[in-house]
Amino acid sequence: MSVLQGVLHQVLSWAALCHILSVVGTGLCTVAVVWMVKLLVRHAWYTHKLSCFSKPHADSWLIGHLGQMKSTEEGLMQVDDLVQTYKHSCSWFLGPFYHLVRVFHPDYIKSLLMAPASITVKDDLIYAHLRPWLGQSLLISNGDEWSRRRRLLNPAFHFDALKTYVTMFNASANIMHNKWRRLVAEGRTNLEMFDHVTLMTLDSLLKCAFSYNSNCQESSSEYVSAIVELSDLIIDRRHKILHHWDWIYWRTHQGKRFKKALSVVHSFTREVIQKHRTLISQQIKSEFTTTPQRKKDFADIILTSKDEDGKGLTDEEIQAEANTFMFAGHDTTASAICWILYNLARHQHYQETCRQEVMDLMEGRDRHEIQWEDLSNLPFTTMCIRESLRLHSPVQAVTRKYTKDIALPGDCTVPKGTICLVSIYGTHHNPDVWTNPQEFNPMRFDPNNIMGRASHAFIPFSSGPRNCIGQKFALAELRVVVALTLLRFRLSPGVNPEMGTSSGGVRRLPLLVLRAEGGLWLQLEPVDLPRLEEPQD
Ligand code: HEM
Numbered sequence: 001m002s003v004l005q006g007v008l009h010q011v012l013s014w015a016a017l018c019h020i021l022s023v024v025g026t027g028l029c030t031v032a033v034v035w036m037v038k039l040l041v042r043h044a045w046y047t048h049k050l051s052c053f054s055k056p057h058a059d060s061w062l063i064g065h066l067g068q069m070k071s072t073e074e075g076l077m078q079v080d081d082l083v084q085t086y087k088h089s090c091s092w093f094l095g096p097f098y099h100l101v102r103v104f105h106p107d108y109i110k111s112l113l114m115a116p117a118s119i120t121v122k123d124d125l126i127y128a129h130l131r132p133w134l135g136q137s138l139l140i141s142n143g144d145e146w147s148r149r150r151r152l153l154n155p156a157f158h159f160d161a162l163k164t165y166v167t168m169f170n171a172s173a174n175i176m177h178n179k180w181r182r183l184v185a186e187g188r189t190n191l192e193m194f195d196h197v198t199l200m201t202l203d204s205l206l207k208c209a210f211s212y213n214s215n216c217q218e219s220s221s222e223y224v225s226a227i228v229e230l231s232d233l234i235i236d237r238r239h240k241i242l243h244h245w246d247w248i249y250w251r252t253h254q255g256k257r258f259k260k261a262l263s264v265v266h267s268f269t270r271e272v273i274q275k276h277r278t279l280i281s282q283q284i285k286s287e288f289t290t291t292p293q294r295k296k297d298f299a300d301i302i303l304t305s306k307d308e309d310g311k312g313l314t315d316e317e318i319q320a321e322a323n324t325f326m327f328a329g330h331d332t333t334a335s336a337i338c339w340i341l342y343n344l345a346r347h348q349h350y351q352e353t354c355r356q357e358v359m360d361l362m363e364g365r366d367r368h369e370i371q372w373e374d375l376s377n378l379p380f381t382t383m384c385i386r387e388s389l390r391l392h393s394p395v396q397a398v399t400r401k402y403t404k405d406i407a408l409p410g411d412c413t414v415p416k417g418t419i420c421l422v423s424i425y426g427t428h429h430n431p432d433v434w435t436n437p438q439e440f441n442p443m444r445f446d447p448n449n450i451m452g453r454a455s456h457a458f459i460p461f462s463s464g465p466r467n468c469i470g471q472k473f474a475l476a477e478l479r480v481v482v483a484l485t486l487l488r489f490r491l492s493p494g495v496n497p498e499m500g501t502s503s504g505g506v507r508r509l510p511l512l513v514l515r516a517e518g519g520l521w522l523q524l525e526p527v528d529l530p531r532l533e534e535p536q537d
Pocket of ligand 1: 138139140150324325326328329330332333336393394395398399460461462465466467468469470471473474
């Protein structure tokens with residue numbers, strides 16, 4: 001009897017399990033079908049709404065242009081073709097998931113970038129993966145939250161603050177140049193620029209942000225390695241569409257590495273901000289003593305910044321902004337410097353003219369130091385810098401969404417919620433705007449030649465309310481580093497030892513910022529100048 005009962009019990013359990021599975025299975029199937037139908041309806045809606053935009057050939061009605069997105073030299077050449085063919089804009093879709101309007105003409109870009117910040121949204125296509133690192137910071141936030149942060153952060157980029165930062169740029173460039181001198185003396189005259197310059201920009205940001213001497217140009221730093229690792233992993237994630245879903249990503253090897261690097265970066269920032277708070281409160285206490293006040297860095301300024309109601313940022317918000325300062329400031333500036341040096345290496349006559357300009361500026365001085373007041377006295381060097389930012393923009397594109405429809409010229413409307421990919425690269429290489437756009441010609445930025453140019457033809461720092469808050473900082477650093485480099489070294493195209501190609505045949509690599517496949521190699525020769533006292537760190 002009990003055996004029969006046992007068998008019966010088992011059969012019933014199996015039946016119950018099968019029933020449960022079939023209910024769950026049917027449920028899952030229904031959810032999947034509803035999801036698919038919603039996706040397809042959305043896809044049809046966008047296809048209809050974006051029909052006023054030209055649509056380049058897609059691989060299929062469903063996959064669209066998914067397979068055509070390439071972060072390579074060929075990808076950039078494809079943008080050149082799009083710009084040649086469509087002149088101002090076109091629409092793209094990446095499977096049924098993302099529908100994009102791609103814009104690459106100043107008149108079209110203007111309507112988008114100048115839209116009020118209150119209706120502008122940083123979409124998740126590019127920015128979502130930065131959130132675990134940067135939090136809800138200036139770069140990512142929207143609406144009122146963004147505008148409060150921007151007001152509170154503005155003082156950190158004011159001229160008074162920039163003047164202090166210029167001293168740090170000199171110090172970090174000196175360390176890099178001393179290292180180059182040692183390498184050249186050992187016979188290593190062919191150097192990869194990105195490795196050296198990225199460490200130098202990180203070093204100078206750490207000095208400007210936290211008055212922190214990491215010594216990262218000379219020996220390895222856990223914090224700096226973690227930042228480099230995070231930047232690499234962000235790029236990797238962007239290219240793997242399945243990794244876009246958090247619940248997949250955090251289970252992958254890359255997701256685990258990301259979390260580890262994140263914990264290094266976050267604990268560093270937390271600690272350094274807490275130390276600054278303590279120092280500031282000690283300084284307030286010793287206000288009436290003779291203790292010398294130290295120069296204010298980025299952290300000091302944002303820790304004491306207050307809004308109209310007398311409220312400042314919380315510690316968590318300050319950490320997010322400090323992380324953003326490091327993220328947004330290091331790769332972009334390093335990319336800009338490397339490509340400027342590369343362009344000058346390839347155009348010796350422009351290089352000589354810049355060097356002469358810097359030597360004239362330094363004449364009669366007893367130290368090689370570029371000061372704040374010198375920056376406006378380097379007009380030709382600045383023209384070369386601008387032309388390099390046009391030809392090799394560190395940031396290739398920005399994306400936006402809007403909470404209202406936006407009218408573009410030619411009776412076309414971008415429906416609210418559509419992702420707009422504003423192509424900085426495309427605009428800077430648009431033959432409708434620039435004659436011979438692939439040619440390096442600094443004379444384009446001669447004051448006599450810029451009259452009549454469209455206001456949004458040159459946008460390396462984007463434009464409008466969400467433009468780069470760090471652009472004056474960046475332009476100051478570029479001028480200091482380029483001027484000091486030319487004063488001390490003669491540059492010519494180098495050879496990539498692995499590929500055996502000279503840097504004349506460089507393949508561009510558009511990642512988070514514009515890099516070069518296998519690096520950018522330059523040949524350095526010290527300039528024979530009378531040895532002057534050079535400030536060390
Ligand atoms: C050559 C160097 C640089 C280039 C080419 C550059 C370019 C840009 C671009 C194109 C944007 C717009 C991004 C978007 O809309 O998604 C941007 C925003 C931003 N940049 Fe830069 N940047 C540079 C240097 C810096 C530096 C040195 C800092 C800070 C120290 C910085 C901090 C920021 C921040 C915080 C934003 C967000 C601003 C906002 O949304 O209000 N950038 N940058």
